[in-house]
Amino acid sequence: NDKRWTEGLDIVHRLEHNGHRAYLVGGCVRDKLLGRPLHDIDIATSAKPEEVLGLFSRTLPTGLKHGTVTVMEEGSSFEVTTFRQEGDYTDARRPDEVSFVLDVKEDLARRDFTFNAMAFGSDGKIVDPFGGQDALRAGVVQCVGQPSERFGEDALRMLRAIRFAAEFGFDILPDVWEGIISNRGKLAQVAMERVSAEWDKMMAGGGPEQACHYLFKSGLLVNVKESLPESFRGAAERYRLNGSDWHWEEWGALDSDESSSGNLLYLPLLPDADLRWAALLIGMGVNGSDTLKLFRSLRISGKRAERIAAIADFHESLSAYDESTMRHGWIKNTIAHSRSIAEDLLSIREACGETVFAEREWLTEMSVSSVAELDVKGDELSRYLGVAPGPWISVLLQRLLEEAASGRIPNDKGSLLSEAKSAMRNMTEER
Ligand code: ATP
Ligand code: MG
Known part of the structure; x- marks a missing residue:
C-alpha cells in the first residue's frame, strides 16, 4: 500500500523533473487521509498524453481522447491523466467533450465530491480548494458545487454519493439529499451495467444496510432504465413510504426500534455480497424467478444469479411445510438445490437471529444429498x-x-x- 503510494510519488517526481506539474489525486488521497486501504492510484498532470507516453518506458494508451495514459512500474499500474475540464453534459451521462487545462484546481472542480477533489503534491502539501478535509473531519458527503446541477450532469453521481456515505458511515448533507430526490428520474439515462456495478459494490462494502436504506428511501431504484420485477418495485416503494414491512421481521429477535431501516441491519452480519443479496431479496418477498429477472436486468452473471435465486427459491418452497413436515421440506429442497444452498439459507437465518439447531442437525444427518x-x-x-x-x-x-x-x-x-x-x-x- 505505502509502496504503491511511494511509487506513485516517483512518477510525480519524474513528471516534475521534466518540467510538468503533477499530483496524486482523487480517491487515493481521500483513502490515505482516512487511513483506508488504497485501490487505484491516480495521477493528474499538466503534461499532455503524448508527453507522458514519451517519458515512461512501459505505457498503455488507455484513453488518449480523455487524456489518460496507464503507466506501469514494478508490476503496478497508475493512471496518469492530463488536467482537464469537462464540456457540457446533454445526456446526464458523459460530457460532450473534454478540454485540457493548465491548473490542477480547474481539474479538481470537475470532480464529484469535495473529499474526492483533493490533490497531493510532491512537497507533501494538499491542494484542497473545496474543503474536502473539512468534509472528512465532519463525516459528510458534500458536492463540489450545486448538487442538483452536478447530478444533472452525471446521474451516476447520485449512486456514488450513497456508496461513499454508506461505506464511510458519513451523513449525506441535506442539499445533496434534495439534489438526489429532485434528479432521481435521470437515473434512467445511466446504463444498467454502471448502476449495478455501484449497487453491487455497496452490497459488498462496509455499510450495505445504510446503502439499501438510502437507495430505497430516495426512490432511485425504481427509476432505473429497465423496469424491474413488480415484487421488487412494490417492496422498494413500500419501504420508501413506510419503512420496513419486510418478512424477515418475523424471523429475528432484533429490536427494530432504532430506525426505519429495521431489519436491513442484518445485512452486514453476512460475509459475502451474494448472501446479502439473497437476504435482502428474501426479506423483500422477491422469489427465485423474480430474482433471476432482476439480475438479468442488472447484468449480474449466471453463476451468482443462480446461487442467489436458488436460496430465494429454497426459502419460498419451505412455506409449503408446517412444523411436522418441515424436516421433509428441508430434505427435499436440499436434494433439489444442493447442500451448499441449504447452508447458505441457514447462514442467513442465523444472521437474522433465528435458531436453526434442528435444521443443522437434519443436514448433518443426511448421509447423501445428490x-x-x-x-x-x-x-x-x-x-x-x-x-x-x-x-x-x-x-x-x-x-x-x-x-x-x-x-x-x-x-x-x-x-x-x-x-x-x-x-x-x-x-x-x-x-
Ligand atoms: P473507489 O475507487 O473507491 O471506487 P474513487 O473515488 O477512487 O473511489 P473512481 O471511480 O476510481 O472512484 O474515480 C477516481 C476519481 O475520479 C474520483 O475520486 C473523483 O475525483 C473522480 N470521479 C470519478 N467518477 C466521477 C464522476 N462520476 N463524476 C465526477 N468525478 C468523478
Ligand atoms: Mg478509485
Whole structure:
C-alpha cells in the first residue's frame, strides 16, 4: 500500500523533473487521509498524453481522447491523466467533450465530491480548494458545487454519493439529499451495467444496510432504465413510504426500534455480497424467478444469479411445510438445490437471529444429498434388475436418493438394490 503510494510519488517526481506539474489525486488521497486501504492510484498532470507516453518506458494508451495514459512500474499500474475540464453534459451521462487545462484546481472542480477533489503534491502539501478535509473531519458527503446541477450532469453521481456515505458511515448533507430526490428520474439515462456495478459494490462494502436504506428511501431504484420485477418495485416503494414491512421481521429477535431501516441491519452480519443479496431479496418477498429477472436486468452473471435465486427459491418452497413436515421440506429442497444452498439459507437465518439447531442437525444427518453420492449407479440398477436402460433409471435413482437422504434406508449397495427391486415391483404393479 505505502509502496504503491511511494511509487506513485516517483512518477510525480519524474513528471516534475521534466518540467510538468503533477499530483496524486482523487480517491487515493481521500483513502490515505482516512487511513483506508488504497485501490487505484491516480495521477493528474499538466503534461499532455503524448508527453507522458514519451517519458515512461512501459505505457498503455488507455484513453488518449480523455487524456489518460496507464503507466506501469514494478508490476503496478497508475493512471496518469492530463488536467482537464469537462464540456457540457446533454445526456446526464458523459460530457460532450473534454478540454485540457493548465491548473490542477480547474481539474479538481470537475470532480464529484469535495473529499474526492483533493490533490497531493510532491512537497507533501494538499491542494484542497473545496474543503474536502473539512468534509472528512465532519463525516459528510458534500458536492463540489450545486448538487442538483452536478447530478444533472452525471446521474451516476447520485449512486456514488450513497456508496461513499454508506461505506464511510458519513451523513449525506441535506442539499445533496434534495439534489438526489429532485434528479432521481435521470437515473434512467445511466446504463444498467454502471448502476449495478455501484449497487453491487455497496452490497459488498462496509455499510450495505445504510446503502439499501438510502437507495430505497430516495426512490432511485425504481427509476432505473429497465423496469424491474413488480415484487421488487412494490417492496422498494413500500419501504420508501413506510419503512420496513419486510418478512424477515418475523424471523429475528432484533429490536427494530432504532430506525426505519429495521431489519436491513442484518445485512452486514453476512460475509459475502451474494448472501446479502439473497437476504435482502428474501426479506423483500422477491422469489427465485423474480430474482433471476432482476439480475438479468442488472447484468449480474449466471453463476451468482443462480446461487442467489436458488436460496430465494429454497426459502419460498419451505412455506409449503408446517412444523411436522418441515424436516421433509428441508430434505427435499436440499436434494433439489444442493447442500451448499441449504447452508447458505441457514447462514442467513442465523444472521437474522433465528435458531436453526434442528435444521443443522437434519443436514448433518443426511448421509447423501445428490444422486452422484449414492452407492449405486444407473448401469448397476439396469444390470441387477435386468431391464434395459431408459428414463426409468433417473426416476428410480431420485426415489432411492429421497429414501437414503431421509434415513429410511442406509446408503449401501445392498440396501439400495433391494429397495430398487421392490420399488420397481410397485412401479410395475401401479401400471
Ligand atoms: P473507489 O475507487 O473507491 O471506487 P474513487 O473515488 O477512487 O473511489 P473512481 O471511480 O476510481 O472512484 O474515480 C477516481 C476519481 O475520479 C474520483 O475520486 C473523483 O475525483 C473522480 N470521479 C470519478 N467518477 C466521477 C464522476 N462520476 N463524476 C465526477 N468525478 C468523478
Ligand atoms: Mg478509485
